[in-house]
Amino acid sequence: MSTLHTVNKSPYERNALKSCLDHLSAGDLVLLIEDGVLAARKGGAFAQVLGDVGRSCKIYALNPDLAARGIAVGDLVEGIQTVDYGGFVDLAADATRVCAWL
Amino acid sequence: MRFAIQINEGPYTHQASDTAYRFAKAALEKGHEIFRVFFYHDGVNNGTRYTVPPQDDRNLQKLWSELAESHKLDLVVCIAAAQRRGILDANEAKRQGKDGDNIAPGFRISGLGQLIEAGIESDRMVVFGD
Numbered sequence: 001m002s003t004l005h006t007v008n009k010s011p012y013e014r015n016a017l018k019s020c021l022d023h024l025s026a027g028d029l030v031l032l033i034e035d036g037v038l039a040a041r042k043g044g045a046f047a048q049v050l051g052d053v054g055r056s057c058k059i060y061a062l063n064p065d066l067a068a069r070g071i072a073v074g075d076l077v078e079g080i081q082t083v084d085y086g087g088f089v090d091l092a093a094d095a096t097r098v099c100a101w102l
Numbered sequence: 103m104r105f106a107i108q109i110n111e112g113p114y115t116h117q118a119s120d121t122a123y124r125f126a127k128a129a130l131e132k133g134h135e136i137f138r139v140f141f142y143h144d145g146v147n148n149g150t151r152y153t154v155p156p157q158d159d160r161n162l163q164k165l166w167s168e169l170a171e172s173h174k175l176d177l178v179v180c181i182a183a184a185q186r187r188g189i190l191d192a193n194e195a196k197r198q199g200k201d202g203d204n205i206a207p208g209f210r211i212s213g214l215g216q217l218i219e220a221g222i223e224s225d226r227m228v229v230f231g232d
Contacts (some may be wrong), residue, residue: 008121034116088125089129
């Protein structure tokens, strides 16, 4: 039983990421998409919290959205994995449900 | 696996319709089924055939219509959200006394029951929006 949480807004713009992280259960998955990928940058204001959450939940970022924003895979917080749209589909299928933090 | 997709945002507001389209395409390529795509709130703006973006820009309405045709997708536009935003099919245009309709090929207008049914009949419901 795990939930895939999607976050599509920048954490510098809205508090969707914070709300999401505050509601996670151990074993849940978080996928950062669209402007949500801005949270994943190493050295950013959310690097520490994502690193901490990453110990009990897997965190992913959508690679085409990273590329569109000029964020290289090497610039990501350690432990964050990247997926393409096919990987997004796989995560949604493998989880029990999908929750979008809009 | 059977997916349902809900889109709450118009085609050129941010990125929700783009993401949903690419997700839908990837799911179909992996052999999954898409039970229905439900366009709600400003998402209904994806369903007007009068969309005419610049030629070098993506035409999301056309992309959805083409995907619907090639994979027999059920694209449903919420009727209340559509009427507020001037999205009409021939029946609604006649009923409201309007001089024309603008619903895009492959889209149909229906109610929220279709969203509930999609949630019940599908294994996963994935929402894209603002």
